[in-house]
Amino acid sequence: MGAPSASSSNRGPIATPRVTQDDRVLVALARDGDRAAFDELVRRHADGLYAVVVRLCADRHEAEEVTQEAFLRAWRGLPAFHGDAQFFTWLFRIGVNEARRRADGMRRRADVVVVSLDEQREHASRDRSVQPVDRAERADLRRTLDAAIAALPVDQRAALVLRDVEGLSTAQAAAVLGLREAALKSRLHRAREVLRAGLADHARRRGAS
């Protein structure tokens, strides 16, 4: 998929868009009505789009619906897409807007469901070098982070997921959300502060227990 790849270093550019030039060719073909070219764009970007919108939707079923709807709108809107932005930032913007539109329309639910236990187990089991106690601690930490992210206001959550979880660059994340980079950084800063406070609480609780 087209979301950026992970950076292996602790400090360094977080994201590099994996697909650029080929996307332009495929987009040009798709704009001329080539469905096979658009299908290839779907295969490249569906997983990345899903990974973003699943954090903004009520459940995985809705996230899949949003993903499908975003591609449908992209296909219909391709004639209006002139390549000013990268295809995947344009697509992600459609998806994020659709997720937020649905969120605005649904009744707000106050409860926060802690998510992704299967993913946490998967990540933990992937790292064979980590001792079982460490893995349990990491899983606990990730549950805390999941809950803290889920409790963020949707604007901050979208910024954080795009930038810090999915690894888009600041410019790309700002383009997806239709913000200036300074505004995106401000939202990110607030979101990170909330998460850091949550992690500090988590550390205190673990220290006390």
Add this chain to the structure above:
Amino acid sequence: MLPAYREQALPADQDARVRAHLRDCADCRASLAQLIELASDLRALRSRAPDGLAERVIAHLDADSASARLSVVTTAGDEPAPRTPAATRAWTIAREQLPRTLALSFVVGVAITLLKDLGTLLSDGITVQTCAVCGANFVAAFALLNVWLLLARPRPWPRRPRRRNRLCAPRV
């Protein structure tokens, strides 16, 4: 500045200054370590898409194309002409700003009437004629405001901050 330092997004001189500061400041070193750890933990949270998602999206597109073709066959010629984007945009602006334009027009209409006909109002009181003049001023101000809105397309007035959105996170 530490997040930008971590991402190597600072200009060289600032980067060097932060590095030098970090040598002497244990608090900032701890904050940087927290940031690095948080970044690592966040990247590990990346959600995995369900198997076969892309193929289901493609099937959805196929189904939509098929229904669109059917729709063209059954309703050809019945569809109303689509509104142009410019007209849609103009209508959206006018509709969104309607409460404000109405209120502002009312204030302007009353103010102009008071300025122009204050003497008449004081001597004769509120009459049908002054009400008519006030109404005409209101209508003129409302029309001018909307023309200005559509031509100038100013940045939207700041909205009230939204309520915190406490959406549920995805269920497993």
